[in-house]
Amino acid sequence: MQTRSTPGAMLKAMREKPPLVQCITNYVAMNVAANVLLAAGASPAMVHAAEEAGEFAGLASALTVNIGTLSTQWIDGMQAAAKAATSAGKPWVLDPVAHYATAFRRDAVAALLALKPTIIRGNASEIIALAGGESRGQGVDSRDPVEQAEGSARWLAERQQAVVAVTGAVDFVTDGERAVRITGGSALMPQVTALGCSLTCLVGAFAATVPEDLFGATVAALATFAIAGEEAALGAAGPGSFAWRFLDALNALDAETLDARARISAA
Ligand SMILES: Nc1ncnc2c1ncn2[C@@H]1O[C@H](COP(=O)(O)OP(=O)(O)O)[C@@H](O)[C@H]1O
Ligand SMILES: Cc1ncsc1CCOP(=O)(O)O
Ligand SMILES: [Mg+2]
Numbered sequence: 668m669q670t671r672s673t674p675g676a677m678l679k680a681m682r683e684k685p686p687l688v689q690c691i692t693n694y695v696a697m698n699v700a701a702n703v704l705l706a707a708g709a710s711p712a713m714v715h716a717a718e719e720a721g722e723f724a725g726l727a728s729a730l731t732v733n734i735g736t737l738s739t740q741w742i743d744g745m746q747a748a749a750k751a752a753t754s755a756g757k758p759w760v761l762d763p764v765a766h767y768a769t770a771f772r773r774d775a776v777a778a779l780l781a782l783k784p785t786i787i788r789g790n791a792s793e794i795i796a797l798a799g800g801e802s803r804g805q806g807v808d809s810r811d812p813v814e815q816a817e818g819s820a821r822w823l824a825e826r827q828q829a830v831v832a833v834t835g836a837v838d839f840v841t842d843g844e845r846a847v848r849i850t851g852g853s854a855l856m857p858q859v860t861a862l863g864c865s866l867t868c869l870v871g872a873f874a875a876t877v878p879e880d881l882f883g884a885t886v887a888a889l890a891t892f893a894i895a896g897e898e899a900a901l902g903a904a905g906p907g908s909f910a911w912r913f914l915d916a917l918n919a920l921d922a923e924t925l926d927a928r929a930r931i932s933a934a
Contacts, residue, residue, distance in 0.1 A: 681709060686872055687875075688875055689712055690713050703862075734765075762864060786885055795815065849886065851896060891920065
């Protein structure tokens with residue numbers, strides 16, 4: 668992996684100076700994602716109102732924008748925050764939840780892409796459709812394997828000049844030149860709602876910590892989820908106990924364990 672620092676070193680740096688991350692996320696994910704960021708060692712703030720989202724982006728070290736439960740007022744807030752983050756040179760992450768489902772979502776995502784997200788994180792169905800491909804997605808859950816989204820992700824990364832992360836059983840990250848696959852996690856993860864949305868917020872937290880290495884930051888966030896997910900699955904009886912075990916595992920994960928266990932390979 669060609670990054671300046673290891674995932675563990677980035678996790679340690681994040682905990683030493685918890686970054687303020689503005690998360691514009693959906694109603695389903697707000698509480699889950701805030702707890703995920705706190706457990707990992709970052710400081711979340713769910714601030715989306717059009718009246719203040721742009722101003723708040725000036726205070727935060729990174730922004731994440733998720734269209735999961737969209738409404739017109741929220742779009743204004745998303746755009747104001749994205750413009751403020753871009754003009755301040757701060758990283759911002761787009762999560763295009765089910766953007767293929769309706770014209771309202773498609774238009775919102777097109778406008779957000781024009782505001783140049785520095786990182787895009789989605790599941791395979793979302794990334795395939797974002798690149799104009801034939802996706803089998805309908806709702807918020809993926810119906811396509813990550814392998815089939817790799818070409819779409821490379822194309823999108825080049826076109827948007829952004830880091831693109833596709834998540835699923837094996838994650839894939841590319842900046843258009845470099846590409847890696849990350850293995851780990853658990854089949855219970857897609858059984859718990861909003862873990863993908865929470866991961867998007869965690870990508871924002873790592874990006875805030877190492878804004879000079881957005882590729883490495885994205886890989887580190889995904890590797891953190893992969894190892895915490897594996898650990899949580901060990902004692903989980905199902906999605907319910909997995910959810911709380913995942914928060915505990917995330918909180919207990921240390922830099923050395925992350926670096927020793929992360930499985931990241933060039934793609
Ligand atoms: N079958 C699986 N096995 C292991 N990890 C998975 C699996 N499916 C999803 N994950 C993990 O779950 C997290 C959320 O990804 P995903 O389910 O793709 O997002 P979304 O919720 O946006 O669809 C990621 O960390 C991903 O690696
Ligand atoms: C169920 C649902 N409906 C609208 S947003 C949302 C949450 C989606 O979360 P994730 O993409 O992390 O599975
Ligand atoms: Mg999602």
